Amino acid sequence: MKNTIATRRKQRKLSQAELAQLTAVTRQTINTIENNKYDPSLSLAFKLAAILETTVDALFSNGEDVK
Template identity: 60%
Template sequence: MKNRIHELRKSMKLSQEDVAKRCKVTRQTINAIENNKYDPTLQLAFNLATVLDTTVDKLFASEE
């Protein structure tokens, strides 16, 4: 699943650590999601969307 986390995070001038703290996960989790090595839970996806001021469907896209 492709995501726009890195792109949106950078545009908001947030570090992986900043996003991780706001989502109550580790920086390594954010890194793994950004690098498509881990798919977040539904709750974490909603948290990420909230932190990055977007919607889940705009944050994630299935790879076809």
């Protein structure tokens, strides 16, 4: 499952550490999610979407176009 977290995080001018603090996880967790090595829990996915001002569907996709 691909994600657009890094792109959206950079657009909001947030570092991995800042995003981690806002979501109450470690910077390493954000890094592994961005690198598609870890799928976040549903609650974390919703937190990420809210902070990055988007939807969970827009953050994560299975390679198909999300509309």
